[in-house]
Amino acid sequence: MSKLFRAVIMGPPGSGKGTISERIAHSFGLKHLSSGDFVRENIAAKTEAGVQAKTYIKKGLLVPDLVMTRLLLPRLEEMTKYSWLLDGFPRTLAQAEALNSACDLDVAINLNIPLETLKERLRHRWIHPPSGRVYNMCFNPPRVQGIDDITGEPLIQQEDDRPEALVARLRHYKDVAKPVIDFYKAKGILYTFSDTETDQIWPNISTLLSTKIPTIQSDARCASTH
Numbered sequence: 759m760s761k762l763f764r765a766v767i768m769g770p771p772g773s774g775k776g777t778i779s780e781r782i783a784h785s786f787g788l789k790h791l792s793s794g795d796f797v798r799e800n801i802a803a804k805t806e807a808g809v810q811a812k813t814y815i816k817k818g819l820l821v822p823d824l825v826m827t828r829l830l831l832p833r834l835e836e837m838t839k840y841s842w843l844l845d846g847f848p849r850t851l852a853q854a855e856a857l858n859s860a861c862d863l864d865v866a867i868n869l870n871i872p873l874e875t876l877k878e879r880l881r882h883r884w885i886h887p888p889s890g891r892v893y894n895m896c897f898n899p900p901r902v903q904g905i906d907d908i909t910g911e912p913l914i915q916q917e918d919d920r921p922e923a924l925v926a927r928l929r930h931y932k933d934v935a936k937p938v939i940d941f942y943k944a945k946g947i948l949y950t951f952s953d954t955e956t957d958q959i960w961p962n963i964s965t966l967l968s969t970k971i972p973t974i975q976s977d978a979r980c981a982s983t984h
């Protein structure tokens with residue numbers, strides 16, 4: 759029986775984790791698990807973790823490790839039959855260690871995108887909260903401005919994409935990501951991709967995954983959660 763495939767995708771806010779995860783989920787039939795979406799679902803449902811998380815996100819800070827792992831690890835336990843790609847978790851070494859105790863990863867994708875590119879992208883990011891669909895007014899605009907293509911519902915700009923929160927998020931990311939990157943490098947599963955354009959990075963990621971996911975069980979393949 760072939761083994762299930764488990765990967766994480768890391769990178770600063772705006773680096774294209776969500777965009778690339780959707781392409782991977784679509785092309786390779788993995789489940790795309792977005793930690794940002796889990797957080798936002800919990801905020802919307804006003805769960806205990808959601809209420810706690812909201813106070814940090816508003817300030818552009820990371821949600822504390824204990825809140826994040828409590829929110830996320832039970833979701834992974836529901837996924838034991840599936841191959842998946844985890845987007846946006848782990849963000850810190852403590853989260854990477856908690857994840858490591860829960861499962862073995864095959865690949866850690868690291869997106870390395872210049873700061874100016876990140877700022878420019880997030881200024882133009884609009885999302886459809888119920889589905890997690892992400893648009894960019896330049897790169898992939900919706901057919902009608904401000905409206906989701908599929909449902910016709912309104913798009914919003916996330917609170918933490920506002921410039922004030924953004925600079926703090928980007929600075930914070932750099933500090934906490936380094937030990938996580940080193941952790942996966944030491945395990946020999948780190949693959950870093952650097953460019954200003956997702957369309958340049960994507961063929962390289964696709965080639966890598968083609969060599970890593972040749973034998974996924976057909977019943978483990980499933981559509982993305984979005």
Ligand SMILES: Nc1nc2c(ncn2[C@@H]2O[C@H](COP(=O)(O)OP(=O)(O)O)[C@@H](O)[C@H]2O)c(=O)[nH]1
Binds near residue numbers: 772773896954956
């Ligand atoms: N101009 C441009 N925008 C991009 C590119 N790739 C992704 N985006 C947009 O940049 C924003 C951030 O991407 P997203 O996938 O949400 O990044 P994440 O925060 O890492 O999950 C979104 O509005 C995307 O549509 C790209 O190559 N060029």
Ligand SMILES: Nc1ccn([C@@H]2O[C@H](COP(=O)(O)OP(=O)(O)O)[C@@H](O)[C@H]2O)c(=O)n1
Binds near residue numbers: 770772818819822848
């Ligand atoms: N492991 C995680 C994942 C998300 N989060 C929080 O949730 C927010 C949204 O996550 P996201 O993955 O959609 O957003 P980006 O910040 O990558 O654009 C982040 O900016 C963090 O404040 C966190 O603190 N820790």
